Amino acid sequence: MDFFGSIPWLLIFTSLAKTIFLVFLVVLPMVSYTVYAERRVSALIQDRLGPNRTGFPLTLLGFKKDFSPFLGGLGQPIADAVKFLLKEDLTPGHVNKPYFWLAPALAMMPAIVTLSAVPFGSELFGYKMVVADINVGLLFMFAISSVSVYGIVLAGWSSNSKYPFLGGIRSTSQMISYELCMGLSAVPVLLVTGSTGLSKIVNYQVEHGWLLAPFTDGGLQLREVLLIIPIFIAFITFTISMFAETNRLPFDLPESETELVAGYHTEYSSMKFALFFLGEYTAMIAGSALVVVLFLGGWHVPFIPDGSHGAIFGLINIATFFGKVALLLICFIWVRWTLPRFRYDQLMKLGWLYLFEIALVNIFITAGILAYTK
Amino acid sequence: MSPVLFWLFTLLMLGFATSVVVNRNPVASALSLVGAFLALAALFVGLDAYFIAVIQVLVYAGAVMVLFLFIIMLLDLKAEQRRRFNIVTLLGGSIVAAGFIAELTALLSKFQLGKRGFPTLPGAKPVDDVYQVGMTLFTTHNLPLQVTGVLILVATIGVIILSRRELK
Numbered sequence: 411m412d413f414f415g416s417i418p419w420l421l422i423f424t425s426l427a428k429t430i431f432l433v434f435l436v437v438l439p440m441v442s443y444t445v446y447a448e449r450r451v452s453a454l455i456q457d458r459l460g461p462n463r464t465g466f467p468l469t470l471l472g473f474k475k476d477f478s479p480f481l482g483g484l485g486q487p488i489a490d491a492v493k494f495l496l497k498e499d500l501t502p503g504h505v506n507k508p509y510f511w512l513a514p515a516l517a518m519m520p521a522i523v524t525l526s527a528v529p530f531g532s533e534l535f536g537y538k539m540v541v542a543d544i545n546v547g548l549l550f551m552f553a554i555s556s557v558s559v560y561g562i563v564l565a566g567w568s569s570n571s572k573y574p575f576l577g578g579i580r581s582t583s584q585m586i587s588y589e590l591c592m593g594l595s596a597v598p599v600l601l602v603t604g605s606t607g608l609s610k611i612v613n614y615q616v617e618h619g620w621l622l623a624p625f626t627d628g629g630l631q632l633r634e635v636l637l638i639i640p641i642f643i644a645f646i647t648f649t650i651s652m653f654a655e656t657n658r659l660p661f662d663l664p665e666s667e668t669e670l671v672a673g674y675h676t677e678y679s680s681m682k683f684a685l686f687f688l689g690e691y692t693a694m695i696a697g698s699a700l701v702v703v704l705f706l707g708g709w710h711v712p713f714i715p716d717g718s719h720g721a722i723f724g725l726i727n728i729a730t731f732f733g734k735v736a737l738l739l740i741c742f743i744w745v746r747w748t749l750p751r752f753r754y755d756q757l758m759k760l761g762w763l764y765l766f767e768i769a770l771v772n773i774f775i776t777a778g779i780l781a782y783t784k
Numbered sequence: 785m786s787p788v789l790f791w792l793f794t795l796l797m798l799g800f801a802t803s804v805v806v807n808r809n810p811v812a813s814a815l816s817l818v819g820a821f822l823a824l825a826a827l828f829v830g831l832d833a834y835f836i837a838v839i840q841v842l843v844y845a846g847a848v849m850v851l852f853l854f855i856i857m858l859l860d861l862k863a864e865q866r867r868r869f870n871i872v873t874l875l876g877g878s879i880v881a882a883g884f885i886a887e888l889t890a891l892l893s894k895f896q897l898g899k900r901g902f903p904t905l906p907g908a909k910p911v912d913d914v915y916q917v918g919m920t921l922f923t924t925h926n927l928p929l930q931v932t933g934v935l936i937l938v939a940t941i942g943v944i945i946l947s948r949r950e951l952k
Binding site for chain 1: 786811815818822834835838839841842845846847850851853854857858912913914
């Protein structure tokens with residue numbers, strides 16, 4: 411028996427190359443600079459300066475001067491990472507050790523895995539710029555991100571103290587509630603594009619114009635104009651539920667420091683805490699990437715062809731995609747430092763009594779428009 | 785699917801399934817069940833049934849088991865951990881299991897159809913399984929689907945009425 415089957419070495423190699431490029435060269439640096447951006451933008455909003463000193467310590471490598479680029483503080487993420495790694499890693503005596511150690515990994519991992527289905531560019535040297543081009547990409551992202559709740563729940567439970575526990579309980583019910591809204595508000599997009607594969611959704615938008623801005627293909631039809639209304643509602647409900655799913659500020663009840671110290675990661679220190687922190691920001695990037703793919707045309711901008719016309723266009727497409735993601739991340743930060751926190755009952759009421767119903771009715775409106783303007 | 789991967793995920797699934805039963809800690813059991821579901825989903829992927837695999841993770845690992853875990857944590861089941869193994873039940877259970885396995889092997893060795901491999905599908909190509917499942921459900925099996933929907937609705941309303949009554 412051919413026990414190993416025929417191993418597709420080329421496929422394994424290209425997938426590995428894409429994964430390494432995506433995770434280590436794009437997403438993880440993006441995560442650390444999102445943290446930096448968060449601190450700088452919050453400082454801007456609150457009329458402070460923020461971290462503007464840390465440069466790159468080139469004197470350590472034998473150069474004459476330290477390098478501090480134009481904005482100042484761009485070395486801050488590196489200094490933060492070193493600090494996280496060097497701090498003492500405390501494991502309190504009262505915790506349930508195996509689960510206490512498992513939880514940070516479970517918080518970080520799903521967010522990275524979801525990115526494998528995202529088409530982050532058109533093509534480069536003939537290879538599609540998506541790690542796993544599956545025809546259920548959207549459902550895959552929902553499925554894996556629904557697993558990420560285990561990290562928070564386990565952290566809360568295994569810490570064996572009451573504030574983390576309350577945080578864990580809150581996040582469980584919050585994430586389950588908003589998952590429904592998120593799934594339902596993506597259905598209009600599926601109805602219009604007719605596919606759950608993320609690459610196909612992007613290709614539809616390249617041909618027919620972005621769903622939120624259908625004029626990007628150069629023409630407008632009656633159907634596209636009518637569809638803007640339900641698509642815009644879907645965009646709003648989807649974005650709001652994404653804020654709740656990633657535990658970001660109007661909805662960061664699981665870690666609200668005014669009542670729960672730090673919520674589920676109260677007992678964590680050093681790199682284990684950093685993994686929760688990074689997991690939250692990676693989930694933000696994954697969520698923004700999903701919004702870009704579903705509503706904002708993925709890697710497409712008008713008048714720039716896809717990567718089959720030359721490697722330079724392929725690179726521009728990748729840059730465009732992550733540029734759009736970065737814009738959404740700025741919005742995330744902006745909202746966080748603008749809005750106050752919801753109360754817990756308000757959060758549940760908003761999810762179940764308003765967003766859920768709006769998303770449900772929205773599906774019927776979309777289906778009606780699609781049926782009558784054929 | 786490469787046989788290596790098949791055996792890897794099968795062993796993982798069986799291992800997790802065993803640990804569901806063996807573990808004394810209810811939280812550990814629930815998490816092992818999640819592991820078993822994930823390994824099962826990987827087996828579905830090996831059969832190119834992406835839709836079923838994803839739904840398995842989305843519904844069972846992502847929603848049902850989270851609720852289970854939620855309830856287990858709220859109840860804080862310490863009594864379950866203190867319970868010792870009961871020799872009589874252990875013996876009885878293993879006798880039943882061994883009998884079942886013996887019966888199964890005896891039957892399957894005589895079952896001619898089970899020994900034949902599946903014929904290779906001519907012109908096998910990846911199908912859009914979401915589309916196929918949807919079309920089958922909403923055209924050929926439309927009535928059973930609607931009836932199931934009504935059944936679930938009735939159950940939901942029933943739960944709401946029962947929980948309301950307890951409040952008063």
